[in-house]
Amino acid sequence: MSLTYCNVRFSQQPDRILYLSNTLLKQFKLTGKKRIHVKFGKEVTTAAIRPLKRQGKHMYVSAGLRSLMRIPKSGGIYIHNTADDEIQIGPLIGVLTDSNNRSGLLPFGARTGYIKQLLKIGQNKAYFFAFTPRDINWQNETVFGYFLSPTGSWVRRTVPLPDVVYNRLPSRKAETTSSIAGLRERFVRKKIPFFNWSFFNKSDVYKLLDGDLEASRHLPESITNPTPEKIKEMLEKHQFVYYKPTAGSLGAGIYRLTYHPKRGYFVRYRKGASNVLLRFSKFSSLMRMFRARHGSGLSRYIIQQGIRLVEIDGCPLDFRFHMHKNGRNEWVAAGIGAKKAGRGSVTTHIKNGGSLLTPEQALNRTFGEKAGEVLEQAKRSAVRLSEAIERNYPHTLGELGLDIGIDKDGEIWMFEANAKPGRSIFKHPALKSQGRASMEYILEHCLYLSRFRRRDA
Numbered sequence: 001m002s003l004t005y006c007n008v009r010f011s012q013q014p015d016r017i018l019y020l021s022n023t024l025l026k027q028f029k030l031t032g033k034k035r036i037h038v039k040f041g042k043e044v045t046t047a048a049i050r051p052l053k054r055q056g057k058h059m060y061v062s063a064g065l066r067s068l069m070r071i072p073k074s075g076g077i078y079i080h081n082t083a084d085d086e087i088q089i090g091p092l093i094g095v096l097t098d099s100n101n102r103s104g105l106l107p108f109g110a111r112t113g114y115i116k117q118l119l120k121i122g123q124n125k126a127y128f129f130a131f132t133p134r135d136i137n138w139q140n141e142t143v144f145g146y147f148l149s150p151t152g153s154w155v156r157r158t159v160p161l162p163d164v165v166y167n168r169l170p171s172r173k174a175e176t177t178s179s180i181a182g183l184r185e186r187f188v189r190k191k192i193p194f195f196n197w198s199f200f201n202k203s204d205v206y207k208l209l210d211g212d213l214e215a216s217r218h219l220p221e222s223i224t225n226p227t228p229e230k231i232k233e234m235l236e237k238h239q240f241v242y243y244k245p246t247a248g249s250l251g252a253g254i255y256r257l258t259y260h261p262k263r264g265y266f267v268r269y270r271k272g273a274s275n276v277l278l279r280f281s282k283f284s285s286l287m288r289m290f291r292a293r294h295g296s297g298l299s300r301y302i303i304q305q306g307i308r309l310v311e312i313d314g315c316p317l318d319f320r321f322h323m324h325k326n327g328r329n330e331w332v333a334a335g336i337g338a339k340k341a342g343r344g345s346v347t348t349h350i351k352n353g354g355s356l357l358t359p360e361q362a363l364n365r366t367f368g369e370k371a372g373e374v375l376e377q378a379k380r381s382a383v384r385l386s387e388a389i390e391r392n393y394p395h396t397l398g399e400l401g402l403d404i405g406i407d408k409d410g411e412i413w414m415f416e417a418n419a420k421p422g423r424s425i426f427k428h429p430a431l432k433s434q435g436r437a438s439m440e441y442i443l444e445h446c447l448y449l450s451r452f453r454r455r456d457a
């Protein structure tokens with residue numbers, strides 16, 4: 001495979017003609033050839049080849065060919081030959097998202113800013129666009145996508161189905177509908193790489209990693225839909241546990257349960273803007289409270305062994321590792337944020353009174369001169385955990401958010417894995433560059449999946 005970066009321009013010629021400079025003709029071994037297949041996204045057609053008298057790597061696409069292929073704009077782009085008689089232009093990368101609060105300036109609601117940043121990073125390396133499920137025309141195999149103009153405004157263009165889809169659908173509820181399930185399957189049937197498949201439930205990850213020796217040493221004991229007897233057993237075994245919904249987010253519905261043989265059962269949870277602490281002398285009273293608050297919803301809860309995490313000022317710390325596949329298909333930690341729990345809070349979430357630190361700030365205060373060694377060990381563990389999840393997951397992954405804890409002995413624990421991690425850690429001034437690196441990794445992995453990246457690079 002020959003891959004190169006070149007300048008694409010358009011001519012007014014109405015016929016289907018591809019004009020290539022001598023440099024490109026030689027590189028792709030097309031000197032003397034009269035016709036070639038041209039591919040853009042999932043659109044393929046035949047075009048005549050004409051030499052172009054220009055130095056360097058230049059390609060002119062005739063108006064007739066551009067119209068048929070629906071190439072949205074000129075500029076620097078990659079081309080490669082997928083076979084002796086075929087050239088592919090691209091890649092054409094689609095970001096799948098949606099919003100209930102759309103407007104002309106904010107077509108993706110609150111996510112518009114992030115989508116815009118992502119498209120800006122990819123503007124000179126790919127045909128990068130965003131779209132919603134409603135923008136797909138399966139009959140014509142086209143997408144009416146949102147592109148960024150050179151001035152940063154939104155322009156709509158109809159393009160073929162893309163080479164790769166990055167899934168950022170924002171809603172768990174929407175992803176469980178039959179229409180979205182069908183949409184994902186249609187992309188796969190057309191051999192279009194589609195990542196990330198869907199949100200994880202907390203229980204999904206424990207099931208995936210059950211029996212994986214590499215990962216299990218980092219997982220707290222967890223039981224899905226535990227019986228009251230199992231909850232009591234876990235409390236007596238570990239002294240404290242977390243009881244949380246499998247599909248929850250931002251710390252909603254999480255309880256921290258503690259057992260003292262002589263003092264009874266203590267429960268911490270968040271109610272509105274306050275932290276609540278209750279004591280029950282009997283286990284049966286504790287369970288009555290849970291049934292009154294959640295009823296049949298308790299069937300969607302898991303119980304998890306509590307870990308004695310390192311602390312600052314008496315407040316526990318955990319870490320968000322934002323993991324990405326890079327352009328060589330390897331897992332890397334693109335960004336790491338340390339989250340310190342608010343006093344009396346069940347979780348480290350910022351909205352529940354937590355605060356955000358860099359990992360260096362947090363670990364220097366907890367491990368001193370060993371901080372660097374502990375951080376490197378945590379990074380290696382995060383990579384191994386990501387590899388284990390990918391190894392056991394049936395769909396394509398390119399991004400993960402791992403909630404990692406470090407105990408006082410420096411042991412690494414993974415509490416949760418998120419297939420569509422939020423980006424709140426990148427709001428910290430010291431982590432903004434990592435936020436940009438995270439988006440660049442998304443582009444690099446899309447180039448890899450679409451084969452617009454040398455596999456040995």
